[in-house]
Amino acid sequence: MAEALxxxxxxxxxIYLVLGLAALAYLRWTWRWYRSRRDTIFSLEREQATxxxxxxxxxxxxxxxxxxxxxxxxxxxxxxxxxSERPTALPTVSLLATAAFGQPGEExxxxxTPLPVTEVDSAGCANxxxxxLTPVTGESLTGAVEITGTADIPxxxxxxxxxxxxxxxxxxxxIGAETGPTQxxxxxxxxxxxxxxxxxxxxLVVTDTAGNxxxxxxxxxxxxxxxx
Numbered sequence: 304m305a306e307a308l309x310x311x312x313x314x315x316x317x318i319y320l321v322l323g324l325a326a327l328a329y330l331r332w333t334w335r336w337y338r339s340r341r342d343t344i345f346s347l348e349r350e351q352a353t354x355x356x357x358x359x360x361x362x363x364x365x366x367x368x369x370x371x372x373x374x375x376x377x378x379x380x381x382x383x384x385x386x387s388e389r390p391t392a393l394p395t396v397s398l399l400a401t402a403a404f405g406q407p408g409e410e411x412x413x414x415x416t417p418l419p420v421t422e423v424d425s426a427g428c429a430n431x432x433x434x435x436l437t438p439v440t441g442e443s444l445t446g447a448v449e450i451t452g453t454a455d456i457p458x459x460x461x462x463x464x465x466x467x468x469x470x471x472x473x474x475x476x477x478i479g480a481e482t483g484p485t486q487x488x489x490x491x492x493x494x495x496x497x498x499x500x501x502x503x504x505x506x507l508v509v510t511d512t513a514g515n516x517x518x519x520x521x522x523x524x525x526x527x528x529x530x531x
Contacts (some may be wrong), residue, residue, distance in 0.1 A: 306462070307376075307513065311373055311377055312377050314358065314465075315373060315377045318347050318373050319370065319373065321463050322366050322369050322370045322373070322387050323370070325362075325366045326363060326366040326367055326370065326438070329359050329360075329362045329363035329366055330363055332355075332359040333356060333359040333360045334365050336352050336355045336356035336359055337356055338355055339352040339355075339356075340352035340353050351464075364516075368394070374437055375500055380405045385519055387504075403486050423469075423504050423521055423523060424518075424521060425440060425520070425521050425522060425523075426518060427517065427518035427519045427520045427521060428515050428519065428520035428521070428522065429448060429469045430518070431453060432448055432454075432455055432456045432457075432517070433454055433455075433456055433506050433507060433509040433516075433517050433519075433520060434452050434507065434520045435450060435451070435452040435463075435464075435490070435505065435506075435520045435522055436451045436452045436453070436487065437450070437452070438450070438505070438522065438524055439522065440522040440523050440524070441524070442524050442525070443521065443524070443525045443526075443527050444493075444495050444525065444526050444527065445495060445526070445527040445528070445529060445530060446494075446495060446496060446529060446530070447487055447490075447492050447493070447494050447495070447496075448492065448493045448494075448495055449492055450464055450489070450490045450492065450493055450505070450507075451487070451488060451489055451490060452485070452487070452490050452507060452520070453485060453486050453487055453488075454481075454484055454485045454490060454507060454509045455484040455485065455486050455509075456511055456517060457510050457511065458511040458512045459484045459509070459511060459512075460482070460510050460511050460512045460514075461480055461481060461482045461508060461509075462480065462481055462485075462490070462508060462509040462510065463477055463478075463479065463480035463481075463507075463508050463510075464477075464478050464479060464480075464491055464493070464505065464506065464507050464508075465477050465478060465506055465508065466478060466493065466498070466503050466504065466506075466507070467497075467503065467504045467506075468498070468501060468503055469500070469501070469502040469503060469504060469523070470502075472503070473507070478491060478493050479491040479492075490507065493505070495526045495529075496529045498526055499526075500526050500527055500528045501525070501526060502523065502524075502526075503524055503525070503526055504521050504522070504523055504524075505521070505523075505524055506519045506520060506521040506522070507519060507520045
């Protein structure tokens, strides 16, 4: 039902155009066969005209009924559809492109203003519907790291996971994003070989269909040099 309403909302202009042209054509034929039935004096021709008049009038009624149904669906049923039934698009930028700090030509995926170390707050991790299970705060990481947790808030739309270097002027950079909810499972993977060794914050941001998000879950980790 929701998919049909979304289809009608998206293409209602074309639907009205096609049905309107069809209604005009059937109206013309209905009038033509009505005049033919009225003017004929032979019973056989009158019978044929009556049959064709009935058919064209029926099709005219169907076209008008479809126009009315489309109007009701797009003006009454569509706006009353729950927001959770409407798709939410992911950001158009590539959230999977991550680069090391300081490399020439890199394009940072900035998601917020610089965050000093003193503002890192892990209180959001207490929310069982939007939390990181692993890694844990204080853990040392190297290589490809699996991030597990839960991202399944009411009216879920998407989640993203990001990192920030605990150095002055650093900004949040996206690692990845997903449109499907997750419960106590793999959220994504962070290739720490793409960043310089040091202290980092890792956070999970879960967003609902209205664009709202609970306080992100933020953990502090240490990235070690890649083993040789």
